[in-house]
Amino acid sequence: MRTHFCGLIDSSLIDQTVTLCGWVDVARDLGGVCFVDLRDHEGIVQVVAEPDADNADNAAVIAAASQLGYEDCVRITGVVRARHAVNDKIRTGQVEILAKRIEVLNKAEPLPFHAHENPGEETRLKYRYLDLRRPQMQQMMRTRTKLVAALRRYLDERNFQDIETPILTKATPEGARDFLVPARMHAGEFYALPQSPQLFKQILMMAGFDRYYQIARCFRDEALRADRQLEFTQLDMEFAWVNEADVQNLTEDMIRHVFREVKGVELANPFPRMTYAEAMRLYGSDKPDLRxxxxxxxxxxxxxxxxxxxxxxxxxxxxxxxxxxxxxxxxxxxxxxxxxxxxxxxxxxxxxxxxxxxxxxxxxxxxxxxxxxxxxxxxxxxxxxxxxxxxxxxxxxxxxxxxxxxxxxxxxxxxxxxxxxxxxREGDWKPLWVTDFPMFEYDDEAGRYVALHHPFTAPAVDDIADLRANAATAVSRGYDMVLNGNEIGGGSIRIHSSAMQSAVFELLGIGAEEAQAKFGFLLDALKYGAPPHGGVAFGIDRIAALMAGTESIRDVIAFPKTTGAQCLMTDAPSPIADAQLAEVHVMVRPRKSEVAG
CATH class of the missing domain: 3.30.1360.30 (GAD-like domain)
Structure with a gap:
């Protein structure tokens, strides 16, 4: 339908005939001469419809241009020429298109907001397809695309294997709540959506895959805020036969590489290191902003x-x-x-x-x-x-x-x-590794220890008796990468001993029977020659938001949820018919308010 993109027209195309498709950003009828700013995902170019003695259809072109409205979807054929009044603010500002033919492909009704406005959050998410048309949103999403592509190239060149892990998996609630999926063929039983591919990627190391990565979708049923969503994307990585320095050195180089490629920014080399204790002492945060x-x-x-x-x-x-x-x-x-x-x-x-x-x-x-x-x-x-x-x-x-x-x-x-x-200061980038996290923290409400990272993180000591005796002060082999006060990645060296893993479960209040029921497959796998291994996961949404210069990850996710965990565009979540619920052996209890009524 088109020969070129609007935003890529330049002086090398002068005197050539081009066909463009896009949306009308601005239309101005100056009485016999019409100016149209035509926009696609690459940018804007000016189109002019004016009297032309050599074009018999010119009157029809001017008439069509005079009727164009905001966000009309059109196709325009014309000749590229030098622009009299140069506009240095846009990439195509040296040229314009003399229209020879205008086709309205779809007339737009009056819109709830203008593309150059910044409407409220609810309006943006209800009409997300219009919000995403806005140039600033197009640029943010493009930044995300470049980030993911750069990460993939870097890892592919270093012989990491991209391996998919299951979306329907076992519920192992240790941390955020799981999203549960009823199993139609197994009445009364449920799958869970993965909070991360953690256990599967560890098992891949035990299975002999030396370097794994995945751009993984993850799900956590937790309260939302600017940097959290119910479903999110992370770069998941795992390495066999490594210590902390091996993981940190490679991933640090990777982050430097993608910032250089996507943003043209040179990050510090090497990243400074700071222990958790020092970060809390100096800044009161395990993700200090060092700007x-x-x-x-x-x-x-x-x-x-x-x-x-x-x-x-x-x-x-x-x-x-x-x-x-x-x-x-x-x-x-x-x-x-x-x-x-x-x-x-x-x-x-x-x-x-x-x-x-x-x-x-x-x-x-x-x-x-x-x-x-x-x-x-x-x-x-x-x-x-x-x-x-x-x-x-x-x-x-x-x-x-x-x-x-x-x-x-x-x-x-x-x-x-x-x-x-x-x-x-804008333009400052201050990365940091925070290391030596506590192994556990005591939860007064639960009356037990909980894992500060996750229960598969290795302690700094190899002696189980030492760990048991000093659980309150035990240090883990966990590490987080922080950038400008944001945790963008976190990982650890994992436990690779079945006995140590059982001991950690015990300290977390997970008895032998419960551990076998929830994690028996992992405990079994650790018995058969599991290599030392470790890994890290990076928040794609958070890194993209930082690169795009926005404080909310919703701006770099195509279809995010509100802070109330809803999709306003599709009206999800929504009720399910009783017949469909019966197929998966589920009965919905009435709300308390309905019972009280």
Whole structure:
């Protein structure tokens, strides 16, 4: 139907006849001369319909052009010529098309929004086919396509095998909830959609496949937010006969390669490494954003005997932490701005946010403006300022609580300040490996340990008795790749011993009978010469969003769900007829509200 793409017309085609297909982006009738901006996925080109003595059908062309409306689907044949008024803002701005024939292929009705508008989220998702036509969305999706292609090329060239793993698999709920699929041929039994291909890729290593990858669809029935969806895509990888450095070095090189190819960006070589303990101590996050400084200063030792009970009580508690965080140049913050920071901290568990404004440090106490300064003697007050690294014009914020809570809310405050103060510069890329994660964390509500990564991650110690005796402080062989405060990939060296895997299950409160029922196939496979192996998975959606410059992964997923887990375009999820439910041996319980009614 066409000879060329709209956005690829250039001066090399001058005097040639071309046929283009696309949507009318703008149509202007100037009285006898009509201008049409015609758009396809490659871009926009200007089309002109004007009087032409050599073209007997010219009147019909002008008449057709004058009737064109926004988003009409058309085919236009014309001659490329140099443009009188050059438009340097678009790729085709040196040329235009003198129309010889215009065909309306499909007339568009009035649209719910304009392609150059940014409508609300619900409107965008309800009319996703229109939203995706917008040039910025086309560019974002193209970035994703380039990313996936670059990853595949890199791995194919290094002899990784692309192997598909099952979508219908066994429910092994350890972490997020599974999506369940009733098995029609096995009444009362269910498949689960995979949260990841984790166990299958490990078994591939045991089966002798040295290097595996897959662009895998994964499913987790969990609450949605900007960087999470019910279904998502990850680059899944596994290696046999490797240690941490082997996995990290290759995947780091891969990420450098794809950023160079897709974005023209050179990332650090090598990526810096930071332990989990250090990341939490300095930044209150296991995915610190290193585009700006503002590291924490611990002041527990300075406030244990102070008169400020809030600090003193926490400082003398077994797991207490008192943090000072200096915001450069923020002493000018108003009380309202500080209250907004306190409200933000409260979302993450803070009971308050104390503060000091360092106005003129040379004046000692008199140069410090703070409602809590009166609780400290001169020496302690100045020691706090010095420990915090504050200078004239800086604002010091304080967080106190148990170590985890204080780290969490002060980490959130640090990120908000980084944005508010403009410290996150566009175009900065700060990658990082976070290593040496805790093996377990204790879940007070469940009354047991849970795996920080997943239950198949190898501990740093090989001795089972040592692991049992020191479970609370055990370190794993897990690692995460972080970029600009986003975890873009995570992995570990796996357990390759059946005895160690059984011991880890036991520490997680999974008894031998339950372990056999859920993971018997894995425990069996580990008995038959399983090699040391490890791997990693990268979030395609998150990396694409970072490359595209958007904060929401919904912008780089063609048909995402809302935060309410719905597809507004297709109205999914939706009720299923009783007859269809009966085929899969399922009966739906009435909602509580219906029973109460």
């Amino acid at each position: 700006f400084d503002m590291a924490f200063a611990d002041i527990v030792d300075l406030v244990k005997t102070c008169d400020f009970k809030v600090f003193a009580d926490v400082a003398n508690a077994a797991d207490g932490r008192v943090i000072a965080l200096t915001a450069p140049g923020a002493a000018s913050h108003s009380r309202k701005q500080i209250d907004e920071l306190a409200a933000h901290a409260a979302k993450y568990g803070a009971k308050g946010l104390a503060w000091m404004k360092v106005e003129t440090l040379a004046n000692g106490r008199e140069g410090i403006n703070s409602p809590i300064a009166k609780f400290f003697d001169d020496a302690t007050l100045l020691a706090i300022v010095e420990r915090a690294g504050a200078k004239d014009g800086d604002l010091i914020l304080f967080g106190a609580g148990n170590a985890k809570t204080a780290s969490d809310f002060m980490g959130a405050v640090r990120l908000k300040l980084g944005k508010d103060l403009g410290l996150m």
